[in-house]
Amino acid sequence: MDGLAHSGLEELVMKKMVYLKNVTTLALDPGKCTGCGMCLEVCPHAVFEMNGKSVRITDRDACMECGACTKNCPVSAVTVQSGVGCAAAVINQLLGRTGECCCGPQDGSDVPGRVGCC
Amino acid sequence: MPMNKTNNAIRPRPMIELPVISQSGAMQRPQAIPPRPDQPFVSGTLRTSVGMVPQVESGLTGCDRWGSVKARWGVWRMNYKIDPGLYALGRPHESSEVFISANYKLSFDALRSSLPGRNAWILVLDTRGINVWCAAGKGTFGTEELIYRIQTSGIKQVAQKGKLIVPQLGAPGVSAHEVRRHTGLKIYYGPVRASDLPAYLDAGFKASPGMRKVAFGLKDRATLIPLELSIGLKPFVLIALVFLTLATAAGYAAGDLSGVAGFVQSLRTEGLFAVAALGAAILAGAVLHPVLLPYLPARAFSLQGAIVGLVVALAVLYWRGGNIHAWPGLLEALAWLLIIPSVAAYLAMNFTGSSTYTSLSGVKKEMRIALPAEIAGIAAGGVLWMGSLIAAWRNWL
Incomplete structure (x- = not known):
């Protein structure tokens, strides 16, 4: 089963495992962001990306509102109503x-x- | 599995607003009770400057594995906890890494079994027997508890030069900068999967992008099926008994045979079919939906469940081969076309709690429509089904 789980087919469709669109409460204040990269480190769905000296949200709909980014942002630049x-x-x-x-x-x-x- | 009932009772809840810890790291809060050395998975004790520390090995025993099987099937799962506090994996020293874990035994076992041949400290937080990610979501695997354990376990003394590694999935509960502010220790976020730890360590505490992403592969989903089933078991048995009784009684009343032969016939053709149809609804929602998840059309889980349920309902009715040109058969067919998809949709909707990518905002949005629809579907289906029994019994229409 392990083999199947990591087979090409699952990998291929995994990208489609996205939940409802345009529902996440995730917000980023680029003015506050210092580009420390903590959110990139803790996000389990690679929602953020480095953009020069600050981060940007690249995959909003992948956000599951776990709140890891908010909790670990030292300057409160990322907010989300986590749950x-x-x-x-x-x-x-x-x-x-x-x-x-x-x-x-x-x-x-x-x-x-x-x-x-x- | 012996449980530690005393720990929670004796230990007052830590509060981080208490006086700031002095630079020397002196403890100002009550000393936590160290983990007991007589827990079944503890293989020995290690003498350290802060006392005896229970020692564990990387390899899991048959007992460990059997325990995890039971936990998955929901047997004693809430009691599957270990004592929080400091453990030694092998023979760690002052510069060995410190891995933070939860006091859910499966989390602890996954961590230690991923580190064969390595010596490390394992600092177990009291998450009330809940795994890291869930506990982080609730905050029990959190900043406050981590600071408390760092300050009371003696980890600062025994692992002066060791790096502190928190699993990435603990991040929703842990604020790395807050922990540093209170303890002076920097937190390194390890990979999502414990099995990636050796690669992470060998790469110099660097996780590749793949190690940072949560997957939800077939194996992950299949692992959850036993629990989904065990949760639905009790309501299923109760409802199935009601359906079995009513269908058998109505079938008997409508049938030509009397006595035991009539009873057996109605049990076989009516009663057991109703139970099988309900079982098919559970199968659709709790087994087929999780397995087929990535391949199903629609994004909302309830809608996906309804789709699987509809296909299953059609298959069940085909198998039944009832006469839909007469009222009893038609009402029955319509009833199952409503009940099976609605039950499957409800069960699939509940799978959002197990999935690794559904947001609360999304779940709430989905439920606003899905929940009333599921309730209406089940209620209407139930009425139609009763109608089909009455129609058959009275030979009406």
């Missing part, structure tokens, strides 16, 4: 349950980071 994109958590919230979302057992590598909700 876990999990339907069960939203339902719990609607029902007024305090139930936390998701996150059960994981692949230890934490890659499929979040598992079906509680």
